[in-house]
Amino acid sequence: MWKYIPLILFFGLVGFLARGLSLDPSELPSPLIDKPAPTFQLQSLFDSSEYNPESFTGEVWLFNVWASWCRACITEHPELEKLNKIEGLTMVGLNHKDVLDDGRSWLNRFGNPFDTVVFDQQGSTGINYGVYGVPETFIMDKKGVVRYKHIGPISEEDLNTILLPLIEQLKAEQV
Amino acid sequence: MVNRKQQTVVHVLLIQVCVMLFVLLMPASSAHSAETVLKFDSDEQAALYLRLTEEFRCLKCQNQNLADSNADLAQDLRNEIYDAVINGQSRDEIADYLVARYGDFVLYRPPVKRVTYLLWFGPFVLLLFAIIGGWRLISSKPTITAPEPSEALEDARRRLNE
Numbered sequence: 001m002w003k004y005i006p007l008i009l010f011f012g013l014v015g016f017l018a019r020g021l022s023l024d025p026s027e028l029p030s031p032l033i034d035k036p037a038p039t040f041q042l043q044s045l046f047d048s049s050e051y052n053p054e055s056f057t058g059e060v061w062l063f064n065v066w067a068s069w070c071r072a073c074i075t076e077h078p079e080l081e082k083l084n085k086i087e088g089l090t091m092v093g094l095n096h097k098d099v100l101d102d103g104r105s106w107l108n109r110f111g112n113p114f115d116t117v118v119f120d121q122q123g124s125t126g127i128n129y130g131v132y133g134v135p136e137t138f139i140m141d142k143k144g145v146v147r148y149k150h151i152g153p154i155s156e157e158d159l160n161t162i163l164l165p166l167i168e169q170l171k172a173e174q175v
Numbered sequence: 176m177v178n179r180k181q182q183t184v185v186h187v188l189l190i191q192v193c194v195m196l197f198v199l200l201m202p203a204s205s206a207h208s209a210e211t212v213l214k215f216d217s218d219e220q221a222a223l224y225l226r227l228t229e230e231f232r233c234l235k236c237q238n239q240n241l242a243d244s245n246a247d248l249a250q251d252l253r254n255e256i257y258d259a260v261i262n263g264q265s266r267d268e269i270a271d272y273l274v275a276r277y278g279d280f281v282l283y284r285p286p287v288k289r290v291t292y293l294l295w296f297g298p299f300v301l302l303l304f305a306i307i308g309g310w311r312l313i314s315s316k317p318t319i320t321a322p323e324p325s326e327a328l329e330d331a332r333r334r335l336n337e
Contacts, residue, residue: 005308025237031278038276097247123251130276132234132248 030130030149037063037144038128042118045095045103051118053144060170061090063138064114065126067098068106070134076153080113083163088171091115096134097123139166142175213257224260227269228253232283240283 032038037053044051062083066073084091093114095103100119107117120126129138137150148166150158215221225242231252233244241249241256252273259269273281285291 002308002311005304028234028278028280031275127251127255128276130278132277 026133027151030146032130032138032146033149035146037138037140037146038125040118040120040125040128042094042120042125045093045100045107045117045119051092051116053140055116056090056092056140057144058142058175059090060088060142060167061092061140062167063092063094063129063140065094065096065129065131065134065136065138067096067134068102069098072153073135074110076135076155077110077113079154079156079159081111082159083167084113084115086164086167089167093117094125094129095119096126096131097121139163139170141170141173216261220260223266224257227256227260227266230270230283231256231273231281234277234281237280 039053041050041052043049064080080091083089091114093116095117098119098121100121103117103119107114118125123131129136133151135153137154138146139148141147147170148162150163154163213221213224215224228242229240231241233239233241233246233249233252235246235248236244239246239249241252255272256269259272264272270282279285285294287295
């Protein structure tokens with residue numbers, strides 16, 4: 001029995017290492033999941049109207065953190081356009097640590113997939129949302145609770161396998 | 176002649192002053208360029224700030240702490256920590272603030288809780304196994320025993336005695 005111990009330990013180690021290979025170290029679990037969306041009070045990118053998380057209470061809303069200096073944001077832009085077509089989903093963009101005119105011209109150039117875009121030059125809202133890599137996407141339910149966080153650009157696969165089913169589920173939930 | 180000698184002395188003096196200024200200003204200017212100098216109300220606050228920036232991880236560049244990292248995010252978080260320290264917040268309050276936003280991973284030293292039991296106590300379990308294994312190895316009876324007297328050996332002895 002005792003002579004098999006090293007063999008068992010060896011395969012245990014191999015198992016851990018194999019698992020480690022398939023994990024993405026940049027994807028960290030967010031402590032915000034199932035917590036109320038952190039509050040903010042931000043001005044629109046386009047006019048002087050102000051928004052906070054309560055502005056979207058009663059709606060399923062997607063909160064996408066983007067910037068004109070962010071290359072990966074261009075990659076995920078087509079997926080945001082697809083999300084924009086979903087009925088009953090409010091698309092909110094957070095223009096993170098950007099210059100007002102740069103943010104506006106980025107949307108003009110690629111198209112604006114958002115219903116509302118709020119502007120945060122200082123990036124303090126980003127800190128409250130634990131943003132460390134732009135783009136990041138949060139999905140909030142009708143009560144304003146964070147239900148999902150996606151780090152990095154949304155791929156077509158992410159959209160079809162994770163986001164769409166979750167959004168349908170959240171839409172069906174009663175407030 | 177005298178005039179020229181005076182000139183040389185003045186030149187040498189000028190060079191000396193330049194070198195002195197250079198030596199005196201060099202370390203100061205390099206320290207300034209790295210980061211604007213932060214002002215604290217007390218030495219305790221400065222020490223806390225330094226300790227905290229070394230204690231938290233920069234999530235953008237995960238193998239660096241906030242003090243080491245040049246990433247934009249690290250600078251923002253250093254500013255947050257600075258403001259919190261100046262406002263008199265304690266280490267635990269600041270840690271809670273960061274963990275609530277970025278998760279346990281922001282701590283270089285992971286907290287002891289159920290998901291990290293294996294991480295914290297696993298090595299000691301392995302050590303226990305090693306001690307038990309080693310003890311068994313040492314205390315077990317030696318496997319090399321004297322060869323049994325065989326017929327061939329008896330035969331050889333008999334021949335020698337002949």
